Amino acid sequence: MLPDKPVNYSILDLAVVGQDISHAKVFENSVELAKEAESLGYKRFWLAEHHNMVSIASSATTVLMGHVAARTAKIRIGSGGIMLPNHSPLLVAEQFGTLGTLFPGRIDMGLGRAPGTDQVTAHAIRSDRMNSVFQFPHEIDEIRKYFKNDNSSTKVRATVAEGVDVPMYILGSSTDSAHVAAEKGLPYVFASHFAPSQLFEAMEIYYNNFQPSEYLEKPYSIAGINVIAANTNEEAEKISTSSLRMMVGVMTGNLDYLQKPVEMNDELRAVRDNPSLQRMLKYAFTGDKQMVKSKTVDFIKQTGVDEVIVASHIYDQKDRLRSFRIFSEIMEEVNCLTV
Incomplete structure (x- = not known):
């Protein structure tokens, strides 16, 4: 049984740095994937913001957004997201106002409140960030005001942002941001690709409390999944060993570059089947086209989301491109049958 409506599909790229792959090559790969x-x-x-992680190169998120936007023609380029407590609302407005002017109708502003790093690094980024965490809803309002046309009498202005069309999205991995997105009438993006436990509760809060706004008449939801698709289940399983070892590093604090894939073995299967990792990877879909399609359709039906955004930690660029090609075929088939 298929979903009852067409569903948009997008990509979340972390500019993952693989073993023996330079940052320059990583950025080149991101552009190739976007094209x-x-x-x-x-x-x-979308590009994510993370800091102090050797395996992720998207730390200067807006800079990389501009680089990718300049080398593509029509796909929307956004932040998934900018971690607002790391930044001044004024500077965020100026940066996105500039991007929105350079690439009209193509820039998305996704905002979250997590640090995107460890606490020591978060303090190095902005020593008063905890005050900003509690001011998250207020700072969203600040940014929206900077984009208004009627700021001529305001003492502090982001003139490059005034009147520029840059849609705002609220990101979250718990229920807190669901309340914010609903109250402010903004699209809501849930990080179920790595934090799935509160997905359904958060979506219920968002839909039940949504207040129409000048930005959005009805709720619009996006949820994250991990996908590794290949020609066979066995090939996908082997490719997934890179991501599996990366996730173990995240959980143990032993962060390293994304490693080359290896044959699946008993030790890695035991790690994969660990209950903690299984909970984190609940929405990680690995396999051939039919396997990934079945899991994706179930996910869309269960959540009722308007859009899925896909992350894929794959070492080899050819494998990564093929995985996203297969997923696009899946979504085209699903959407053709729901029209």
């Missing part, structure tokens, strides 16, 4: 995504019908290409 491919554009040709395959993906709606948006």
Whole structure:
């Protein structure tokens, strides 16, 4: 049984740094993926903000957004997200106002309140960030005001942002941000690709409490999944060993570069089947086209989301491009049958 409505599909890229792969090559790979995504019908290409992680190169998120936007033509480029407590609302407005002017109708502003790093690094980024965490809803309002046209009498202005069309999205991995997105009438993006436990509760809060706004008449929801698709289940399983070892590093604090894939073995199967990792990877879909399609359709039906955003930690660029091609075929098939 298929979903009852067409569903948009997008990409979340962390500019993951693989073993023996330079940062320059990583950025080149992100551009290549964005171009491919554009040709395959993906709606948006978002870049995440993380810091002090050797395996992630998207730390200067808006800079990389501009780089990718300049090398693509129509796909929406956004932040998934900018971690607002790390930044001044004024500077965020100026940066996104500039991007929105350079690439009109193509820039998305996704905002979250997590640090995107460890607490020591978060303090190094902004020593008063905890005050900003509690001011998250207020700072969202600040940014929205900077984009208004009627700021001529305001003492502090982001003139480059005034009147620029840059849609705002609220990101979350718990129920807190669901309340914020609903109250402010904004689209809501849930990080179920790594924090699935509160997905359904958060979505229920968002839909039940949504207040229409000048930005959005009805709720719009996006949820994250991990996908590794290949020609066979065995091939996908082997490719997934890179991601599996990366996730273990995240959980144990032993962060390293994304490693080359190896044959699945008993030790890695035991790690994969660990209950903690299984909970984190509840929405990690690995396999051939039919396997991934079945799991994706179930996910869309269960959640009722308007859009899925896909993360894929794959070492080899050819394997990564192929995985996203397969996923686009899946979504085209699903959407053709729901029209």
